[in-house]
Amino acid sequence: MVLGAAGDLTTRLLLPGLAGLVSRRSMKLQLFGSDRVDWDDDQWRSRVRRAFAGEAEHTPAADTIVRTASYVKADVTATEDLDHLLQKCGSGPLILYFALPPAVAEQACQALTRSPLPAATRLVIEKPFGSDPASAERLNQILTRLVPEDQIYRVDHYLGLSTVLNIFGLRFTNRMLESVLDSTHVASVDILLDESLALEGRAGYYDQAGALVDMLQSHALHVLSLLAMEPPASLTARDVRDSAAAVLRATRVWGNDPVGSSRRARYTAGTVGDRVVSSYVDEEGVDPARGTETFAEVVMEVNTWRWAGVPFRLRTGKAIRNLNKRVIVTFKEPRWVPEGLLGYERPDRIHIGLDPEVLRVDFNINGVGDPRVVDRVGMGVDLDPGDLPPYGQVLAGVLAGDPTLSVRGDQAVQTWQIIEPVLRAWRDNAVPLQDYEAGSDGPAPLRVA
Numbered sequence: 001m002v003l004g005a006a007g008d009l010t011t012r013l014l015l016p017g018l019a020g021l022v023s024r025r026s027m028k029l030q031l032f033g034s035d036r037v038d039w040d041d042d043q044w045r046s047r048v049r050r051a052f053a054g055e056a057e058h059t060p061a062a063d064t065i066v067r068t069a070s071y072v073k074a075d076v077t078a079t080e081d082l083d084h085l086l087q088k089c090g091s092g093p094l095i096l097y098f099a100l101p102p103a104v105a106e107q108a109c110q111a112l113t114r115s116p117l118p119a120a121t122r123l124v125i126e127k128p129f130g131s132d133p134a135s136a137e138r139l140n141q142i143l144t145r146l147v148p149e150d151q152i153y154r155v156d157h158y159l160g161l162s163t164v165l166n167i168f169g170l171r172f173t174n175r176m177l178e179s180v181l182d183s184t185h186v187a188s189v190d191i192l193l194d195e196s197l198a199l200e201g202r203a204g205y206y207d208q209a210g211a212l213v214d215m216l217q218s219h220a221l222h223v224l225s226l227l228a229m230e231p232p233a234s235l236t237a238r239d240v241r242d243s244a245a246a247v248l249r250a251t252r253v254w255g256n257d258p259v260g261s262s263r264r265a266r267y268t269a270g271t272v273g274d275r276v277v278s279s280y281v282d283e284e285g286v287d288p289a290r291g292t293e294t295f296a297e298v299v300m301e302v303n304t305w306r307w308a309g310v311p312f313r314l315r316t317g318k319a320i321r322n323l324n325k326r327v328i329v330t331f332k333e334p335r336w337v338p339e340g341l342l343g344y345e346r347p348d349r350i351h352i353g354l355d356p357e358v359l360r361v362d363f364n365i366n367g368v369g370d371p372r373v374v375d376r377v378g379m380g381v382d383l384d385p386g387d388l389p390p391y392g393q394v395l396a397g398v399l400a401g402d403p404t405l406s407v408r409g410d411q412a413v414q415t416w417q418i419i420e421p422v423l424r425a426w427r428d429n430a431v432p433l434q435d436y437e438a439g440s441d442g443p444a445p446l447r448v449a
Contacts, residue, residue, distance in 0.1 A: 001089055003076045003108060004099035005033030005044060008202070009126065013157070014099055015051030017391025022052070022062045024387050027399065031069045034076065034085055044071035076100070077107040079114045086115060095398060097124040101205060102131065109142045117146060124153045124398055127218040128209065129412040132423075136416050140409040150237070153398050154407035158219040160393040162386030163354055164226060164405060170352065170359065172231050177350075180331070182306045187332045187347065189227070190445075191220045193316040193354075194324040198267070198277045198438065199294075203285025211296035212264070212419060212426070215316035221248065221415045222407065223354070224312055227327060228302050237404040241411065247302060248414040254299040254311055254448050258421040259430045261300075263446055264293035267319040270438030277319050277438040291433050294318040298422055299448050311448050319438035325355040343367065343374035357383040 002010055010033075021027075033044045048069045052062050072088050074081035086094075094117070098105040105125060123143060130136030143152050171178055180186070193215050199206060206214060225244035232239035254261040269279040281288040295317035302312060329350040337344050344364060351360040360380035367373040388396060397405050425431050436442045 001032040001034060001085065001094065002097045002099055003034050004104075005047075005071065006035040006037040006039065007099055009099045011047065011051065013391045014097065014395075015048060017389050017393075017395055018065075019052040019062070020389045020392035021395050021399075022065060023059055024392075025396070026059070026061045028061065029065060029399070031065050032072065032085075032089055033069065034072045034074045036073065036075055038073055039071050041069065041071050045069045077104065077111050079111045082108070082111055082115050086117070091118055094118050094121045095124060096121065097398075098126060100126075102126075102128055106130075106135075106139055106142070109139065109146065113142065113145050120151070121147050122151045122153060122398060122401070123147055124155055127154065127156055127407075128213055129154050129218075129407065130416060131213075133413050133416040133420060136413045140412065144409070149409055150403055152406070152409070153394075153403055154409075154412055155394045155398075156218055156222055156405075156407055157390035157394050158354070159222055159226070159405045159407075160386070160388075160390040162384060162393065163357060166357060166359070166383045167226050167352065168235070171227075181329070183309045185331055186307075186310050186329060188311050188313065188330045189224075190313045190315065190328040190330070191223050191227075192324050192326055192328065193220055193314075194320040194322070194442065195316075195318050196272050196320060196323045198272065198275075198319040199280065199283045199286070201284075203283055207286050207290060207292045210264075210292045211294055211316050211318065212298070212422065216296050216298060216314045217415050217419045220314040220316065221251070221418060222411075223327065224251065224300065224302070224314065225411070227352075228304070228307055228312070230304075230306070235404065237402065240404050241408045245408065245411050245414065247304070248411055248418065250303045250307075251300055251312075251414075251418050252303070253418070253421055254301050256421075258298075258425040261298060261446070261448060262422045262425065262431055263295075263297045263434065263443060264426060264431055265295040265317075265434035265436050265443050266292065267294050267317075267438040268435050270319070270440065272319055272321065272439040279438075280319075293426075293433060295434075295436060295442050297443070297446055298419070299446055300418070313445060315442075315445070317436070317442040320442050321439055323355065325353070326358075327352040327354070340372055341374060342372055346376060351380075353383070357385045359383055 049066050072085055074085050130139050225247040228247045229243040232243040266280045270277055280294050297315040300312040331348040333347050349362040360378050362378045364374045365377050367375040
């Protein structure tokens, strides 16, 4: 059951993700949709059919899903409407996907506490989970009144299975790399989530959230937790999430200085590729007085034996010149370069691409023309992105009952606790709101001592 069936998330991401999953893996399910929009079954089926257009619509499983899709008009914050929805779904295993704005999702969950759910019900919640540590904890309490924690899926499509396994494979199956991924050898780690897209009609959500909450509080911190974790005993949900939570508990703003270790900005008019982009404050639905940032950068520290003293720079921006979603591990300079060996300028780096999924290692070798002059070379490989789109990977885990790639309740609270000092400094205007031109590279990276 998709709550928020008429919304942008359902149309743009959720239904295409399900189509990708169904086209590759045969499954039986009935797809219910619900929203306040006055649709009927045929209108819902038409939307599902369009999302399944392509290979998925020619499979028997997809045909069955489209043919049996059912729609129920409802206000999901009203208990009587929820009771009607649950009756329509029957008594079988039920998955409730909250494709709703965060505040509405919380109200719907609260209303569900007055309605009995089937024992095996799974709840799927989109980020952000709450709006601060207290609200995230309150939402956790509501959710665990409905179902056990292992039936709650706080989804983050950045934690798609292929990306996670690429990080795990790189770190834990290569001794020559794992042995140098620590503060003895690593100078810094950058987690970059820059987008060439601008607002794209999302003012209703984005102008309330901003870049810090939309990308760093959720996506970037969860990537950090996977990258910096100690090797889990297994890839089971409990072991992976235990290791990730331990990293988050050790993470804080660099030097406990949210002013000096963070930066915010928003884009002005410019050109991104061949697209003319208007200033963010001129976008439809934006309130300029709110001071919402479209660029956020925060430097973090992970206070563990492995990473103490290594700055982790988390950065995201909209309307940046190029899509740039990757992790960069920069190593320290060599302890000593022999006299007479010329041309050394840059340290070794590992690049882990998140979109597209690639791996590149930059290092130095003796030059071809003169062996005393060092040349910069790179070795790269395209990583297997898996056979499913990100939302297809999310849905596969939900349908299989595997919460490994979902965010556990304590992790959702921890990420808010980590960025709360930054949010507070920004609300107090202790960090000035800068400008950057759309289509530029954004502000220069922060430097920390």
